[in-house]
Amino acid sequence: MATGIRDKVAILGMGCTKFGERWDMSAPDLMVEAYLECMADAGIERNDIQAAWFGVCINELSVGKSALAMPVALRLPQIPVTRVENFCATGSEAFRGAVYAVASGAYDICLALGVEKLKDTGYGGLPDLGAGAGPLNYLWFPNLTAPGAFSMLAQGYAARFNVDPKDVKKAMAHVSVKSHANGALNPKAHLRKPVTMEQVMGSPMIAHPLGLFDCCGVSDGAACAIVTTPEIAKKLGKRDIVSVKALQLALSDGQEFQFNNWDGSCFVTTQKASLKAYEEAGIKDPKKEISMMEVHDCFSITELVTMEDLHLSDPGEAWKDILDGVYDSTGRTPCQIDGGLKCFGHPVGASGLRMLYEMYLQLLGRADKRQLKNPKFGLTHNLGGFPFMNVCSVSIVGRYEG
Amino acid sequence: MIGITGYGGYIPKLRLNRMQVMQAMGWFAPAIMMVAQGERSVCNWDEDALSMAVEASRDCLNGADKSKIDALYLASTTLPYSDRQNAGILKTALNLRDDVLTADFTSSQKAATSALITAFDAIAGGAKKTVMVSATDMRRTKGAYFYELWFGDGAASLLLGSDNVIAEYKGSFSTSHDFPDHYRGDGFKIDYMWEERWVRDEGYSKIVPEAINGLLKKMNITVNDVTKFVYPCFFKAEHAGIAKKLGATPDKLLDNMHEPCGETGVAHPFVMLITALENAKPGDKIVVAGFGQGCDAILFEVTDNIAKLAPRKGIKGCLADKRKILNYEKFLKFRGLIEVEMGIRAESGGRTAMTALWRHRKMVLGLVGKRCTKCGTPQWPDTRICVNPNCHAVDQFEDYEFSERTGAVVTWTADMLAVSTEPPTLYGLVQIDGGGRLLLEFTDCEQKDVKVGQKVRLSFRTRYYDKDRSGYQGYFWKAVPVKEEAAKEASK
DSSP, X not given: OOOOSTTTOEEEEEEEOOOBOOTXXXXXXXXXXXXXXXXXXXXXXXXXXXXXXXXXXXGGGTTOSSSTHHHHHHTOOSOOEEEEOBTBTHHHHHHHHHHHHHHTTSOSXXXXXXXXXXXXXXXXXSOOOGGGGOHHHHHHXXXXXXXXXXXXXXXXXXXXXXXXXXXXXXXXXXXXXXHHHHHTTOTTOSOOOOOOHHHHHTSOEEETTEEGGGBOOOOBEEEEEEEEOHHHHHHTTOSSOEEEEEEEEEEOOSHHXXXXXXXSSSOHHHHHHHHHHHHHHTOSOHHHHEEEEEOOOSBHHHHHHHHHHTTSSOTTTHHHHHHTTTTSTTSSSOBOTTOHHHHHOOOHHHHHHHHHHHHHHHHTTOOGGGOOSSOOEEEEEEEEEXXXXXXXXXXXXXXXXX | OOEEEEEEEEOOSEXXXXXXXXXXXXXXXXXXXXXXXXXXXXXXXXXXXXXXXXHHHHHHTTTSXXXXXXXXXXXXXXXXXXXXXXXXXXXHHHTOOSSOEEEEEOSSTTHHHHHHHHHHHHHHTTSOSOEEEEEEXXXXXXXXXXXXXXXXXXXXXXXXESSSOSEEEEEEEEEEOOOOSEEOOTTOOSOEEOOHHHIIIIIIHHHHHHHHHHHHHHHTOOGGGOSEEEXXXXXXXXXXXXXXXXXXXXXXXXXXXXXXXXXXXXGHHHHHHHHHHHTOOTTOEEEEEEESSEEEEEEEEEOGGGGGOOOOOHHHHHHHTOOEEEOHHHHHHHTTOSOOOOOGGGGOOOOOOHHHHHHTHXXXXXXXXXXXXXXXXXXXXXXXXXXXXXXXXXXXXXXXXXXXXXXXXXXXXXXXXSOOSSSSEEEEEEEETTSOEEEEEBOSSOGGGOOTTOEEEEEEEEEEEETTTTOEEEEEEEEEEOOHHHHHHHTO
């Protein structure tokens, strides 16, 4: 009978590049930057790595097919390397692969790395997939963009709970203001200036009602983790150990945009994945027990509804909780304590691992000016695709108890 | 008795006020003042001759059994394909039977009347029982000249047969004269027009009366027996002049429709005929003529059934449903007459897989989905496993048409980032009445017209045009917001 992943795997080390418009670096260069920090943190040699997982989402723009770009860049000697992709959960998928490999007993030490090089497209925003969406989709899919698809949540949410759209807009703005205040304290973030409510609410419209400051930027970056068993971590001299408490994934089955029930206001995947994650981690009261979280704030409205989908705000209450500061750095459940996608941008393959990086630093007391007091459980959340068809990843890490 | 059993019209909702053109370009071409009265109809940026033909044909099928159609003729000089049967695309959009005869009639402004006569010959001969003839044109012109103002965009369809005939087909008379009033060679977009004076004097005013008089003689009637003369001629004075030549009093002449929409090319004889029928009484004799390298003249007699015809939009409804006046710059952009910077983002596109288009033609062009025969859930797109989480039946489906249903908006957005001819791009999720939902762009509306719960109908529109791969033109459906009363009517 399966028992989940709780406390079976520990994080030995992590690394993360500075995120931003890294005009000076291609994907392999970014990979090396994250890898070097990670290896120094883990205190192991290259030959200790037994298998690796490599996350890249829009591989056409950077590394091409297969996983070869990674072992070639990092000089990993003829070990198993697997490239994975699951939209915005790609980084978390790389982590999952490495973690399950160790938990299975097949390997002792595995590497997970996510990278994305988006700034070679030639224009702002995520690239249009065009015919790359597949021959059938190309025949009928609406001419949508990421901000457009996610912005629909705002109309759905306002209609479902009869909230004044002005209040939704304000709550969305608070999300961005809060994240910028946090990111200003983070040397690895791309955007490091605080912003005001007026700035956010007055920014140019991108897709109703999302303005420019409701949208995260497109940037380059990489992040890396080395995982092993808690026993091996202890043997290698680690005293404070961060272990994986839950790894959950939930994908749409098509109901949202083909059946009759979904009202456009939330993510059914997040609702399910988070419950499974809490169960796997042994968390009974997430509002009390989740100390901090990094959620997928590609757009401020996504973060807003995610608070309810994670069962941390009651249905229809998230906009109020946000305005009340529940998710500020000084609030009940600090959200995006590192600045989030809003300040880092979203190099798709790297984001899931960048989120874990911050949870890891916080748990080890190494988060410098952003350090929260005695965090216990850190939750990361990714949401890839569209509100009407998506991939949700929920991971929980915490202090090893064993 | 054989004749017209139904009709449908489509004049696009947008208008260009002719005085706007005069104001914008009168410094260059002051003479256009002479024709700057009223408005001309303009296709939205996501419409073309074929999409208009679909809309007119859908209107025509109101109250009709489309499974009875044996043949479908599509007449136009501005169809998207020179080779890939356009009538075949129309047939797929309408989801007609596979065992039908489809044909494109093209290359002349009289293509529609010629197609009409050919259809009646087939019915009279017994080979076909029910035929639909659809006529359409979206004629391209250069800026700041008479033709830009004379022409309008539009389509109209006629259903022909012998059940509940509303206008009996009495007979026709045709001439063929290679009179090159204008021409357009293969691969060219703009017509080459000869001197208007010559076209009027040697063309219209000789060739149209010749055919009409030939018809009257053949039918053994006189001008006095005719209630209405219906023929296009954008030279307003000459239009009246022909009637005079025939000896017809002014009340017998149906207006050439310059002011409400302009001359809709190949569609115009049908557009004018439908206008006549919308105001006709039983017993009226109507002569219709189409001019273009010769002339077809056709005689109809209106029957009692005209009062029993199922409601439809027709031409009257379309003219009343006009949405807004474009400014001239927008018109030029929609027509591709000015180049604007679309940005690098606009470069992404790609090849359409013909195999995928064929496999999913019903779903994409016809908006035909599936209904699970086990649980009754309508669903789109194509699937083998039922989407109902309490069902999941495999391969137990029947075809289910979505195109004539109305729906309501579940959620939506106005996207300024998406590449568009007319930003913002409006799109959202639509819950279809009766079950099932569609992810669609919205059209013929502005942001203020869209809200959660807004009623919509569905419309066949152009998608991307691939200029790099022999001019592939893609199509799909969009949602159009409708007012509550109109929605009730549409869903009947």
